[in-house]
Amino acid sequence: xxxxxxSINNLYKIFGSDAASMVDLVKEGMSKSDLLEKHGHVxxxxxxxxxxxxQQIQVIMGLSGSGKSTLIRHINRLIEPTxxxxxxxxxxxxxxxxxxxxxxxxxxxxxxxxxxxxxPHRKVIDNVAYGLSIQGINKEEAxxxxxxxxxxxxxxxxxxxxxxxxxxxxxxxxxxARALATDADxxxxxxxxxxxxxxxxxxxxxxxxxxxxxxxxxxxxxxxxLDEALKLGDDIxxxxxxxxxxxxxxxxxILHPADDYVTDFIKDINKARVLKVSSVMAKxxxxxxxxxxxxxxxxxxxxxxxxxxxxxxxxxxxxxxxGTVSLTDMIMAIARSTENTDSDTVYR
Amino acid sequence: xxxxxxxxxxxxxxxxxxKKAIDESFRDFTRNYGEAxxxxxxxxxxxxxxxxxxxxxxxxxxxxxVIALLVYFGSRSIKLTIGAIIAFLLIGYLDMWEDTMATxxxxxxxxxxxxxxxxxxxxxxxxxxRTQTVVTPILDIMQTIPSFVYLIPVVMLxxxxxxxxxxxVCIYAIPxxxxxxxxxxxxVDKDVMEASEAFGASYKQKLLxxxxxxxxxxxxxxxxxxxxMALSMVVIASMIGVKGLGVPVLRAISNQYLALxxxxxxxxxxxxxxxDRVSQSFGKRLQAHRESGHNV
Ligand SMILES: Nc1ncnc2c1ncn2[C@@H]1O[C@H](COP(=O)(O)OP(=O)(O)O)[C@@H](O)[C@H]1O
Ligand SMILES: [Mg+2]
Numbered sequence: 309x310x311x312x313x314x315s316i317n318n319l320y321k322i323f324g325s326d327a328a329s330m331v332d333l334v335k336e337g338m339s340k341s342d343l344l345e346k347h348g349h350v351x352x353x354x355x356x357x358x359x360x361x362x363q364q365i366q367v368i369m370g371l372s373g374s375g376k377s378t379l380i381r382h383i384n385r386l387i388e389p390t391x392x393x394x395x396x397x398x399x400x401x402x403x404x405x406x407x408x409x410x411x412x413x414x415x416x417x418x419x420x421x422x423x424x425x426x427x428p429h430r431k432v433i434d435n436v437a438y439g440l441s442i443q444g445i446n447k448e449e450a451x452x453x454x455x456x457x458x459x460x461x462x463x464x465x466x467x468x469x470x471x472x473x474x475x476x477x478x479x480x481x482x483x484x485a486r487a488l489a490t491d492a493d494x495x496x497x498x499x500x501x502x503x504x505x506x507x508x509x510x511x512x513x514x515x516x517x518x519x520x521x522x523x524x525x526x527x528x529x530x531x532x533x534l535d536e537a538l539k540l541g542d543d544i545x546x547x548x549x550x551x552x553x554x555x556x557x558x559x560x561x562i563l564h565p566a567d568d569y570v571t572d573f574i575k576d577i578n579k580a581r582v583l584k585v586s587s588v589m590a591k592x593x594x595x596x597x598x599x600x601x602x603x604x605x606x607x608x609x610x611x612x613x614x615x616x617x618x619x620x621x622x623x624x625x626x627x628x629x630x631g632t633v634s635l636t637d638m639i640m641a642i643a644r645s646t647e648n649t650d651s652d653t654v655y656r
Numbered sequence: 657x658x659x660x661x662x663x664x665x666x667x668x669x670x671x672x673x674x675k676k677a678i679d680e681s682f683r684d685f686t687r688n689y690g691e692a693x694x695x696x697x698x699x700x701x702x703x704x705x706x707x708x709x710x711x712x713x714x715x716x717x718x719x720x721x722v723i724a725l726l727v728y729f730g731s732r733s734i735k736l737t738i739g740a741i742i743a744f745l746l747i748g749y750l751d752m753w754e755d756t757m758a759t760x761x762x763x764x765x766x767x768x769x770x771x772x773x774x775x776x777x778x779x780x781x782x783x784x785x786r787t788q789t790v791v792t793p794i795l796d797i798m799q800t801i802p803s804f805v806y807l808i809p810v811v812m813l814x815x816x817x818x819x820x821x822x823x824x825v826c827i828y829a830i831p832x833x834x835x836x837x838x839x840x841x842x843x844v845d846k847d848v849m850e851a852s853e854a855f856g857a858s859y860k861q862k863l864l865x866x867x868x869x870x871x872x873x874x875x876x877x878x879x880x881x882x883x884x885m886a887l888s889m890v891v892i893a894s895m896i897g898v899k900g901l902g903v904p905v906l907r908a909i910s911n912q913y914l915a916l917x918x919x920x921x922x923x924x925x926x927x928x929x930x931x932d933r934v935s936q937s938f939g940k941r942l943q944a945h946r947e948s949g950h951n952v
Contacts, residue, residue: 384854413856425851429869429945439855441865470945490855 313494313526314360314383319392321378321550324349327390340549352378354551356392360543363524367541369531369573375550376530380498383528384417385409396494414443417494418487422502424479426471426486433458433467435482439490457485461515477508481515488519495527502531513539534573538582546570559587563641579642580607585623588641589631595620602630606638613638686813697819704765704818708899711757719757720744730934732941743926752901752923759890759900759927762818766825766886771879774830778837778875779863788838795831803828803892811896821898825889832881840874841867873943880935887928 322330322343330349340351353375360366370376381387382394385401394401396416404412418439426435433454434441440450458467461481471479480500487495501509513536520527531537537544538558545555546569554566562579565571586602597618600609602625613621613635620634666674711719720741727740747756781788807824814820844867852866868875894902901920908917 386850386854410856410858413854415856419851419854421847421851421854423847425845425847425854427848427852427866427869428845438852438865442855442857442861472945486855496854 311362312359313362313397314358314366314528315395316356316358316360316379316382317393317395319353319356319379319382319394320390321352321375321382321387322349322390323352331391351550352387353382353389353392354549356547356550356552358545358552358555360526360528362526364542365520365527365529365540367529367531367537367544368547369534369537369541369544370547371532374547376532376547377498378550379547380496380528380530383494383496384413384419414439415490416492417496418490418492419496419498420480420483420487420500422499424471424476424483424503426479426482428471431468431470432463432474432482435471436485436489438486443490454485454489457489460488460519461485475508476504477512480504480512484512484516484519488523493525495525497527497529499530499532501536502533509536516540534577538577546573559583563587578607580610581605583641585609585621585633585638586631588637589623589633590637592620592632592634595622595632595634597621597632599624599629600633601625606642609633610635610638682809682812690813694814694819697814697823700765700769700822701817701819704761704822707765708758708761711761712754716748716753727930727934731937733933733937736930736933736937740930743930747923747926750919752904752920755899755901755904755920756923756927758898759887759902759924762822762825762890762893762898762900763883763886763927766822766829767879767883769822769826770830770833770882770886773826774833774878774882775837775875778834778878779841779868781834781838782841782867791834795834798827799831803889807892807896816897818898821893821896824896825886825893825898828889829882829886832885833875833878836874836878836881837871840871840878843874844870873939876935876939876942880932880939883931883935884928887924887931890924 320331320334321327322334324330324347326347327349330343330347333347334343334351334354338346340354343349343351356379358366358368368376368379378387382389383396383401385394385404389402396412401409401412427438430438433451436454436458437447437450440453441447445453455467458464461484463478463481463485466474466478471482474482480503483500487497501512504512516527517540529540531540541558543556544558544561546553546561546566548569554561554570559582561570562574562577562582565574583606584603585600585606588606589602595618597620598612598616599622600612602623604612609621618635620632620637622629623631623633665671723744724737724741728734728737731737744756747753777791781791803824806827807820810820810823810827814823848866848870849862852862857865890898890900891902891905894900894906901924904916904920905924907913908920
């Protein structure tokens with residue numbers, strides 16, 4: 309269990325004047341729409357259980373209104389749960405006093421927002437230093453540390469601009485630098501890139517991934533976009549009406565969607581670009597072919613195999629042979645997405 | 657039938673006793689606490705007198721220069737600065753310098769009082785809905801009740817003089833600054849507030865780093881309105897012993913001096929316009945970066 313950073317257990321959130329007495333109804337299985345119709349309360353979260361692994365990117369995905377923002381705000385207690393528990397590094401967030409909670413927010417978990425939430429009257433450098441100034445770190449040191457983060461998100465030269473003078477993408481770089489500057493090891497990102505144009509969004513995803521390679525934060529990333537979820541997520545949890553429908557790795561969700569809702573979610577993606585050869589690995593002595601690494605995606609493997617003219621490939625990991633993959637299995641695995649002919653809209 | 661044609665009213669003696677009881681008890685209150693209250697306001701009186709003397713004893717060219725500088729740095733407009741200089745030269749030339757200085761003194765003190773009392777009240781109002789529900793009707797009363805009505809208890813309590821005049825001006829002029837401080841803070845972008853909260857800001861940090869700076873344009877609009885309203889009270893204040901441009905206006909009314917009344921009235925208007933233009937363009941500059949730009 310020691311590699312679990314954040315553990316969310318049996319979390320319920322009900323919005324309304326008499327939330328506490330509604331929990332039992334929900335536990336007995338009352339649906340979100342019934343609760344609203346019969347009792348005028350909104351079901352925000354319905355028995356959510358998620359274990360976020362240390363230094364991984366945990367994506368939480370769902371359509372608008374599924375409770376994503378509500379969920380992520382429980383982790384730093386911007387929203388109080390109706391029932392349940394949230395454990396971070398063994399500490400129960402809900403038992404913290406106001407002072408302890410402030411300390412937790414200052415040094416343990418920082419947040420990036422969909423609408424950036426920058427201080428419009430402060431320059432970029434002062435925005436990045438905001439978390440540090442709240443901690444009471446002296447101005448000189450705060451600015452020095454902020455400068456480092458401004459550089460790492462590629463904003464050098466814009467230190468003295470005001471947020472309103474920057475494009476959306478650049479504003480969110482400020483938001484990211486501000487969150488990183490506190491050295492918190494948990495990063496909460498609520499649709500952080502959803503307000504950005506597709507190209508800029510993709511840039512920002514790359515920025516985040518390359519920072520994560522060096523920083524190894526525990527990141528909880530909210531999105532409604534499957535492409536983004538697949539690109540960033542080590543683990544993905546899918547939310548509907550406040551309940552987790554399925555959680556696991558991208559591969560697991562794609563290979564074994566839990567229900568129609570999930571199937572619907574993933575139907576348009578090009579599996580060849582998501583699934584790795586390891587997911588269809590077998591041990592078949594008859595297969596001869598080129599050696600490929602276990603984390604190669606099927607699309608690339610198909611290319612290699614077909615060029616070599618063989619019936620499959622040998623899978624290696626750290627230089628050792630660990631299995632084989634046949635051409636047929638690979639084609640079978642991606643079969644359903646090949647029905648989808650307009651290949652321009654597929655996952656990349 | 658007479659019940660319908662004639663409103664059922666309190667008996668004549670009862671009514672008289674009722675009013676008398678109120679008057680008596682307020683008089684008692686005055687007798688017991690009047691002096692203490694007067695002493696309480698003494699520092700304000702000294703300050704007002706000191707400021708008046710300062711304005712009057714400073715050689716006029718220096719005052720002119722200070723006004724010109726303030727106007728220029730407030731508005732960054734050469735035109736307005738020249739306009740202000742000409743206006744004050746005319747005021748002096750038409751023998752209204754001393755009254756104008758006295759008016760400026762009381763307006764300045766009233767504004768300082770209103771700001772230092774009004775902004776904290778506005779902040780408290782923004783912090784709790786209950787405070788808002790209590791304070792709002794009081795502000796409504798202060799703004800709508802005819803000034804003469806609250807002049808009565810003020811004069812009963814403090815007599816005729818500068819302090820009761822100042823108090824009357826402040827009662828009338830304080831509501832806008834309270835209201836706009838409250839409004840400004842409540843209108844601060846929720847997303848920015850949430851970010852501040854998420855980074856662990858304390859109440860004081862949120863107030864000083866986020867709410868007040870972002871509400872500043874609104875607070876400033878409140879200051880502007882407060883000054884305007886204080887100016888409009890100048891004549892009434894002079895009825896209870898405040899020196900300034902109101903005094904000749906009063907004299908003009910009772911003696912039917914048309915020219916005197918119009919001239920001093922116009923001097924008040926000139927002050928109002930100057931305050932307004934300067935503070936508005938200053939307020940606009942405050943606004944510059946404060947609108948959160950999500951221009952994605
Ligand atoms: N303060 C609130 N009061 C009442 N209902 C709310 C409140 N906040 C969120 N909700 C409801 O909870 C549900 C989940 O909202 P949210 O977490 O914002 O969804 P998402 O971020 O996935 O779009 C929605 O039905 C929303 O209307
Ligand atoms: Mg949301």
